Amino acid sequence: MIRSKNKRGDNPPDTINGEPDLAEASTEDAFVEFERVQKSYDGETLVVKDLNLTMPKGEFLTMLGPSGSGKTTCLMMLAGFETATHGDIRLGGVSINNIPPHKRGIGMVFQNYALFPHMTIAENLSFPLEVRKLGKSAREEKVMRALDMVEMGAFGGRRPAQLSGGQQQRIALARALVFEPELVLMDEPLGALDKQLREKMQFEITHLAHRLGITVVYVTHDQTEALTMSDRVAVFDDGRIQQLAPPDKLYEEPSNSFVAQFIGENNTLEGQVKEINNGIAVVQLDDGELIDCKPINVRQPGERTRVSIRPERVEYNKDRLQEGAHTLKAEVLEFIYMGDIFRTRLRVAGNDEFIIKTRNAPDQTRLQRGEQIEIGWLPDDCRALDA
Amino acid sequence: MSDSTASGPVLAADGTPLKRSLARALRMQKLRALMLIAPLLLFVLLTFIAPIADMLFRSVENKIVVTTLPRTVQALQEWDSNSGEAPGEAVFQELYYDMFVAAEAKEHTKLGTRLNYERTGISSLFRSSGRKVDDIGEDHVKAIENASDKALKDEALWFEIMTGGAGAETNDAPLSAGRQRLSNLTDTSFSGDIGFVPGSAISEILPETTQAYTDFALFTAVADNDVVAEEDPWETAFVALATELQADPARLDGYAGPGADALKAAAEAVAGLEPIAFKPAFLDIDKDWGDSENWKTIQIYSPRTTNGYFLNAVDLQKGTDGIEARPENQQIYITLFTRTLIMSLIITGSCILLGYPVAWILANLPTRTANVLMILVLLPFWTSLLVRTSAWKVMLQQQGVINEVLVWLGMVPDEARLVMINNQFGTIVAMTHILLPFMILPMYSVMQTINPTYLRAAKSLGATNWTAFWRVYFPQSVPGIGAGSILVFILAIGYYITPEIVGGTKGVFISNRIAYHISSSLNWGLAAALGTILLVVVLLLYWAYDQIVGIDNVKLG
Numbered sequence: 001m002i003r004s005k006n007k008r009g010d011n012p013p014d015t016i017n018g019e020p021d022l023a024e025a026s027t028e029d030a031f032v033e034f035e036r037v038q039k040s041y042d043g044e045t046l047v048v049k050d051l052n053l054t055m056p057k058g059e060f061l062t063m064l065g066p067s068g069s070g071k072t073t074c075l076m077m078l079a080g081f082e083t084a085t086h087g088d089i090r091l092g093g094v095s096i097n098n099i100p101p102h103k104r105g106i107g108m109v110f111q112n113y114a115l116f117p118h119m120t121i122a123e124n125l126s127f128p129l130e131v132r133k134l135g136k137s138a139r140e141e142k143v144m145r146a147l148d149m150v151e152m153g154a155f156g157g158r159r160p161a162q163l164s165g166g167q168q169q170r171i172a173l174a175r176a177l178v179f180e181p182e183l184v185l186m187d188e189p190l191g192a193l194d195k196q197l198r199e200k201m202q203f204e205i206t207h208l209a210h211r212l213g214i215t216v217v218y219v220t221h222d223q224t225e226a227l228t229m230s231d232r233v234a235v236f237d238d239g240r241i242q243q244l245a246p247p248d249k250l251y252e253e254p255s256n257s258f259v260a261q262f263i264g265e266n267n268t269l270e271g272q273v274k275e276i277n278n279g280i281a282v283v284q285l286d287d288g289e290l291i292d293c294k295p296i297n298v299r300q301p302g303e304r305t306r307v308s309i310r311p312e313r314v315e316y317n318k319d320r321l322q323e324g325a326h327t328l329k330a331e332v333l334e335f336i337y338m339g340d341i342f343r344t345r346l347r348v349a350g351n352d353e354f355i356i357k358t359r360n361a362p363d364q365t366r367l368q369r370g371e372q373i374e375i376g377w378l379p380d381d382c383r384a385l386d387a
Numbered sequence: 388m389s390d391s392t393a394s395g396p397v398l399a400a401d402g403t404p405l406k407r408s409l410a411r412a413l414r415m416q417k418l419r420a421l422m423l424i425a426p427l428l429l430f431v432l433l434t435f436i437a438p439i440a441d442m443l444f445r446s447v448e449n450k451i452v453v454t455t456l457p458r459t460v461q462a463l464q465e466w467d468s469n470s471g472e473a474p475g476e477a478v479f480q481e482l483y484y485d486m487f488v489a490a491e492a493k494e495h496t497k498l499g500t501r502l503n504y505e506r507t508g509i510s511s512l513f514r515s516s517g518r519k520v521d522d523i524g525e526d527h528v529k530a531i532e533n534a535s536d537k538a539l540k541d542e543a544l545w546f547e548i549m550t551g552g553a554g555a556e557t558n559d560a561p562l563s564a565g566r567q568r569l570s571n572l573t574d575t576s577f578s579g580d581i582g583f584v585p586g587s588a589i590s591e592i593l594p595e596t597t598q599a600y601t602d603f604a605l606f607t608a609v610a611d612n613d614v615v616a617e618e619d620p621w622e623t624a625f626v627a628l629a630t631e632l633q634a635d636p637a638r639l640d641g642y643a644g645p646g647a648d649a650l651k652a653a654a655e656a657v658a659g660l661e662p663i664a665f666k667p668a669f670l671d672i673d674k675d676w677g678d679s680e681n682w683k684t685i686q687i688y689s690p691r692t693t694n695g696y697f698l699n700a701v702d703l704q705k706g707t708d709g710i711e712a713r714p715e716n717q718q719i720y721i722t723l724f725t726r727t728l729i730m731s732l733i734i735t736g737s738c739i740l741l742g743y744p745v746a747w748i749l750a751n752l753p754t755r756t757a758n759v760l761m762i763l764v765l766l767p768f769w770t771s772l773l774v775r776t777s778a779w780k781v782m783l784q785q786q787g788v789i790n791e792v793l794v795w796l797g798m799v800p801d802e803a804r805l806v807m808i809n810n811q812f813g814t815i816v817a818m819t820h821i822l823l824p825f826m827i828l829p830m831y832s833v834m835q836t837i838n839p840t841y842l843r844a845a846k847s848l849g850a851t852n853w854t855a856f857w858r859v860y861f862p863q864s865v866p867g868i869g870a871g872s873i874l875v876f877i878l879a880i881g882y883y884i885t886p887e888i889v890g891g892t893k894g895v896f897i898s899n900r901i902a903y904h905i906s907s908s909l910n911w912g913l914a915a916a917l918g919t920i921l922l923v924v925v926l927l928l929y930w931a932y933d934q935i936v937g938i939d940n941v942k943l944g
Contacts, residue, residue, distance in 0.1 A: 101843070105849070
């Protein structure tokens with residue numbers, strides 16, 4: 001295990017077996033901190049189990065995970081709508097466990113926008129300013145500025161129901177930002193939009209967040225959204241953070257088989273560790289074949305392991321394979337033309353769902369159904385994970 | 388480019404205008420829809436709309452005076468009501484004939500009751516007069532009967548005289564006049580063959596007598612189901628004969644029809660008597676006939692329609708100089724109307740106050756728990772209204788549960804038990820309880836649709852619990868309050884049974900008075916007028932509500 005103490009965001013603490021490293025829990029510039037936070041609704045099961053998380057100021061952090069993984073609960077605890085059963089949540093170094101939501105000064109964008117239907121857009125935006133007892137002229141100016149920020153300046157007099165989903169989304173964003181909070185929480189804010197609009201809004205939100213320098217905690221179950229928007233992604237499963245890392249690291253170096261499966265497309269082969277030498281683990285697959293892998297969370301020979309290879313890292317053109325690399329026999333079951341890429345389904349070591357992706361380039365060979373080929377990869381791309 | 392160019396309206400493929408084509412296509416659908424609602428529509432029309440329309444019409448309808456006393460009303464037109472004196476002999480003569488027929492048909496007491504609403508005491512005037520009206524002109528009747536060896540005591544002779552004998556020329560006019568008069572009076576049909584048609588000769592010579600006999604004949608044949616020729620004629624026939632013969636004995640000259648001798652003998656018999664004095668006769672029966680105020684009442688209420696009931700319903704009356712206020716001890720309706728309105732508002736208000744938190748809790752609980760609690764809200768609906776109200780009686784009375792407990796606890800001295808029933812407090816408490824579900828249900832169904840994230844959003848924006856509720860939640864729940872309020876208020880304003888049982892005298896509503904007039908005093912006209920006013924008030928309030936809140940803002944779910 002390599003411990004790296006890096007500056008904000010670009011290389012956060014590593015985790016092993018989904019256990020965040022407690023030594024990293026209170027860095028100097030920590031803005032949001034979860035320390036040993038637990039949450040149970042019924043007193044029998046824990047929805048959030050021992051959550052530790054530190055966020056520096058200005059970071060865009062996404063909580064990603066399947067439904068029921070505890071990510072929204074974490075967000076609600078941070079917002080103050082749920083209380084932690086155990087542990088401490090700190091904001092700017094101050095414990096906020098006993099501070100009611102309205103005194104936390106955290107902006108929040110809700111999944112269904114939660115724009116007040118009986119108020120106009122301008123009244124919606126002016127609401128947080130009114131409860132803060134701002135003067136009328138100051139209010140109007142801030143509302144106008146916030147509306148201009150999301151390019152909705154002309155819509156102040158309308159009612160939420162008169163706006164399209166995307167417009168409502170912008171207003172919800174403007175309302176969460178109008179009182180200039182340092183921390184903004186977003187709970188699947190783009191869930192209700194269509195694909196095109198969602199992609200557009202992803203960029204707008206990240207740009208806005210970076211321009212304003214606000215800290216954002218973003219909850220989603222859409223991995224593309226998480227990868228494209230975030231500085232760091234916390235992958236949640238079963239009430240724990242499985243991995244907390246920047247998007248590229250998350251994709252290329254998943255630290256356990258859940259993350260490998262959950263993020264992006266992934267091929268898995270099951271087997272047993274034969275030996276570990278010089279950072280290379282030799283794994284005997286269930287049909288007897290041997291392959292070289294990078295040991296991630298296997299420690300000694302004899303352990304069961306699940307080997308993970310990304311489809312685009314699999315090579316079948318012998319010229320491109322490294323000298324002496326292990327290869328496996330494969331049979332082409334299906335060849336799918338997808339325009340920019342080819343997607344080929346293979347039978348490898350008894351696995352019928354082995355996918356490879358190849359770029360559509362002039363020199364690329366198109367495989368035929370039934371063809372027998374040999375595939376291989378770099379040992380670094382093949383990661384031996386927990387079974 | 389649209390299809391409608393300069394050539395005019397859009398045409399369908401076959402050249403007919405598109406609008407007509409569309410209407411034809413939709414006609415079948417409309418017809419089918421109409422047929423589906425037709426049974427209910429008919430049912431409602433027959434059992435609801437029609438009776439209500441009839442009741443409303445009763446509030447202005449007043450034909451009883453003119454149907455009971457048609458001739459008197461006619462004669463009374465000449466009379467100056469401001470003279471301070473009773474009308475003259477002519478009017479009393481008509482009153483005699485009218486009263487006699489009415490008394491025979493037993494309709495005179497109804498008129499007495501009707502006019503008694505307007506002037507107390509008239510009822511007995513009519514009752515006594517009806518009893519004694521056949522005594523008027525007694526001497527003359529006897530004289531005619533005794534004349535010519537009691538020839539005119541023979542009912543067969545009367546019949547023969549009046550028909551003019553077999554094969555004589557007949558005159559239908561008195562018959563149809565009589566039919567009209569009697570069917571107006573009794574509300575039954577007097578049509579059909581009665582075995583009697585007046586002769587034309589006799590009806591020219593003795594028109595009044597013929598008319599009186601015809602009325603008798605009609606009544607005998609239709610109402611009593613007897614043979615005309617076998618019954619003694621009414622005294623009116625004798626009185627009319629006497630009056631006509633005294634006025635002009637020469638009218639019999641040249642008469643050669645049946646019973647000519649008998650009639651001549653009768654003419655001689657009455658010639659020596661004083662003419663019948665109707666006015667003194669009536670005054671003799673009851674001196675109140677001499678009171679011009681009674682006559683004024685008859686005159687004022689002689690038109691077929693009247694605003695008298697409505698005036699009465701707002702504590703006014705028709706006086707000598709037009710409309711005036713009723714005597715103070717008779718003014719109750721304005722008080723009752725305002726009391727009904729104010730108490731309904733109080734009940735609506737307390738329903739809002741009590742129901743809102745309950746609806747809130749129900750809307751914010753998990754569905755399972757909410758459904759269980761909803762049963763508790765609905766439970767009162769499953770018990771009889773009477774039982775619930777009676778239960779309140781048990782609770783609230785001076786020897787009731789609450790008072791007993793308070794006395795037992797020593798919070799109230801035994802001799803000063805709280806008066807919680809038979810007053811407005813009792814009515815308000817019981818009705819609030821009974822109407823509460825009508826408030827909770829619409830509020831609950833509206834609150835259910837309010838997403839709880841609105842409150843969270845408000846709090847995340849910095850609003851305290853109270854601000855979040857008041858600025859964000861409450862405005863969205865107003866449609867539910869509106870719907871509940873309309874329901875409760877309109878139900879309350881027409882409530883009857885609960886105020887009747889727990890309201891005593893101070894806590895009754897206008898509906899209790901309406902019920903009293905419908906079932907006890909039988910003054911349906913006044914009941915209808917009160918009901919109409921109540922209906923108009925409710926519609927006005929509904930209109931005002933629509934103007935202020937907007938009926939679109941009312942959601943029942």
